[in-house]
Every structure is written in C-alpha cells, then in structure tokens.
Amino acid sequence: MKAIAGIFVLSVALCAQTSPKGKQIVDKAVEALGGQNFLTMRNRVDSGRAYSFYREQLSGLDIATIYTEYVDSKAPKNGVALRERQAYGKKQEFSFLFLPDQGFQLTFRGARPVSDETWNRYLRSTLTNVFYLLRERRNDPRMFYDFVREDVLISTHVYIVDITDPEQRTVRVYFDYNTNLPIRQEYSEWDPVGKQRSTERTEYSKYRDVGGVQLPFVSERFRNGEKVFQLFSNNVQVNQSIPPGTFELPPGVKMLKKVD
Numbered sequence: 001m002k003a004i005a006g007i008f009v010l011s012v013a014l015c016a017q018t019s020p021k022g023k024q025i026v027d028k029a030v031e032a033l034g035g036q037n038f039l040t041m042r043n044r045v046d047s048g049r050a051y052s053f054y055r056e057q058l059s060g061l062d063i064a065t066i067y068t069e070y071v072d073s074k075a076p077k078n079g080v081a082l083r084e085r086q087a088y089g090k091k092q093e094f095s096f097l098f099l100p101d102q103g104f105q106l107t108f109r110g111a112r113p114v115s116d117e118t119w120n121r122y123l124r125s126t127l128t129n130v131f132y133l134l135r136e137r138r139n140d141p142r143m144f145y146d147f148v149r150e151d152v153l154i155s156t157h158v159y160i161v162d163i164t165d166p167e168q169r170t171v172r173v174y175f176d177y178n179t180n181l182p183i184r185q186e187y188s189e190w191d192p193v194g195k196q197r198s199t200e201r202t203e204y205s206k207y208r209d210v211g212g213v214q215l216p217f218v219s220e221r222f223r224n225g226e227k228v229f230q231l232f233s234n235n236v237q238v239n240q241s242i243p244p245g246t247f248e249l250p251p252g253v254k255m256l257k258k259v260d
Contacts, residue, residue: 022145022161025175030134032180037212039135041238043069044215048233050088053226062088064231067246070135076101080126081136083247097247098122110254125200128171128187133163142166150177153184181207181214199224211238 030038050064067085075081079101087095096114097104103114103122114122126132137143148160157177164170174184184203191198200223204216215236221229 017146018144019147022147025147025159025161025180026134026138026145026163028180029175029182030138032214033131033134034213038214041070041135041213043067043239043242044210045235045237045240045242046231046233047235048217048231051230051232053228053230063090064088065092066231067242069242069247071100073100075136078123080123080132082126082132084126085246097249099247104249106250106253110256111249112256113258115259124187124189127165127167128169128185128200129202130163130171130173130182130185133165133171134182137165140166148172156183158183179207208236210236213238 034041045068046064046066048064050062052060065087067087069083071081071083073081081100083100084098085095086098093108095106097106097111103119104111105114106112133143143166144162144164146162146164148162151158151160151174153174158174159177161173161175162170163173169187169189172186173182175181176183182204184201186199186201188197188199190196200221202222203220204218205220206217207214208217215238217233217236219229219231220227
C-alpha cells in the first residue's frame with residue numbers, strides 16, 4: 001500500500017513542472033503588479049460593496065471593508081501568512097476575523113469560532129489566491145510554473161499558466177498578454193460533501209495604481225459556473241495605519257460556542 005501511495009505522489013510530482021516561459025510570465029506579472037512595492041506590501045484595505053448570490057440570484061448585499069495584513073513569520077501548518085478582517089455594515093457591526101490558524105465570527109452577541117467548513121473554505125481560497133501565491137510563495141523552489149498556451153479569453157489575448165504548490169494544488173491563471181496582470185484564476189478539487197469535483201473561478205478587473213501597486217477594484221467569484229460573490233471597491237489603500245485592535249478579539253468579548 002505504501003509503495004502504491006509513493007508511486008502516486010511521484011506521478012503527480014512528475015506531471016507538475018516549471019517551464020522557462022511559465023516562470024518568465026509569472027515574473028513579468030510580479031513586475032506589472034508593482035515589483036518590490038507589491039512584494040513588500042505590508043497591508044491593504046478594500047472598501048466598497050459586497051454582493052452574494054445563490055443560484056445566480058442576488059441573495060445579499062452590504063457595505064464591506066476588508067483589512068488584510070501580511071505577517072513576517074512563516075505560515076503555520078494548515079494556516080496562512082496573513083491576518084484578515086472582513087467587516088460589514090456602515091458601522092462594521094458584523095465581521096469575520098481570520099488569523100493565521102483560526103477564524104471567528106463577531107457580532108454584538110460576542111465571538112464565535114467559525115465552523116470547520118467556513119475555515120477550510122477560507123484557507124483553500126487564500127492558499128490558491130494568485131496574489132497570495134505570487135507574493136508569498138513565488139521563490140519557493142518547490143513551486144512549479146507550467147506554461148499551458150496562448151489563447152483569447154472573451155476579447156483579451158492571454159497567456160495561461162498552471163501554478164502548482166508543494167501540496168499539489170494547481171491553480172490555472174490567465175494573464176493579460178498586454179498588461180501581464182492576472183485577470184482570471186481557476187481551481188478545481190474533489191468536494192467530499194457533494195461527492196463531485198468542485199471548480200472555483202475568480203475574475204479580476206478594473207486595475208488601478210494604489211501606492212505603486214496595481215490592484216483590481218472588481219473581483220467576481222464563481223463556483224461550478226454560478227456566480228456566488230462580487231466585490232466592487234470604491235477605495236483601496238496600501239501600507240496605511242490600520243486601527244488598533246483590527247486583528248484582535250475585543251477585550252472581554254463573550255466567547256460563544258462553535259457551530260459545526
């Protein structure tokens with residue numbers, strides 16, 4: 001059994017490979033995103049409107065402010081090298097706080113650890129996010145960049161590159177031929193709940209220069225072909241002073257029971 005498992009791992013590793021053109025495209029993308037300004041970005045704050053959908057129908061909308069801070073320490077096992085707070089409402093009365101290795105839902109009632117499903121979804125979406133991969137893991141010698149082909153996406157000439165991390169997660173990224181910026185990413189994996197492969201696609205548009213970094217002001221996420229989320233940012237800031245306590249639980253907060 002161990003021998004079979006070993007052969008499987010080896011076969012997967014052999015399928016993922018770095019092509020010179022794939023790495024070249026990725027390097028150009030990093031430069032297009034701002035080069036060292038992008039790689040040394042300490043934090044960012046996206047403010048705008050968030051829309052959620054269910055079966056292609058609008059199911060919710062709210063004012064959203066998303067605070068992201070990159071941490072210097074190595075990502076913990078089954079975690080990420082950043083902290084994020086997703087705050088909703090005019091007074092940010094409802095939010096999710098994601099730390100490198102755990103997450104909480106915050107309301108006026110208190111703080112509740114997020115369910116395993118919510119944490120795993122957040123972890124997966126962060127680890128496969130093209131901006132996280134390019135900023136945090138680009139120089140990891142265990143990463144693979146495989147050039148797939150040139151193509152036309154809608155009306156845009158693109159380069160397509162498969163990015164594979166050491167955990168054998170492969171993200172297919174579409175880079176604009178003219179700007180070198182990522183405009184779409186796709187990730188597929190087996191869904192143990194639905195007993196089928198699930199594909200998540202995210203599209204990025206309306207790039208603007210923010211403090212020397214090119215960032216998208218519109219993000220749209222699709223799951224199995226259906227739109228599930230949109231974020232239209234009207235303001236994006238980088239390397240700004242973030243309010244104290246943004247990435248901490250409020251002092252004396254009531255801890256609520258985790259819901260499975």
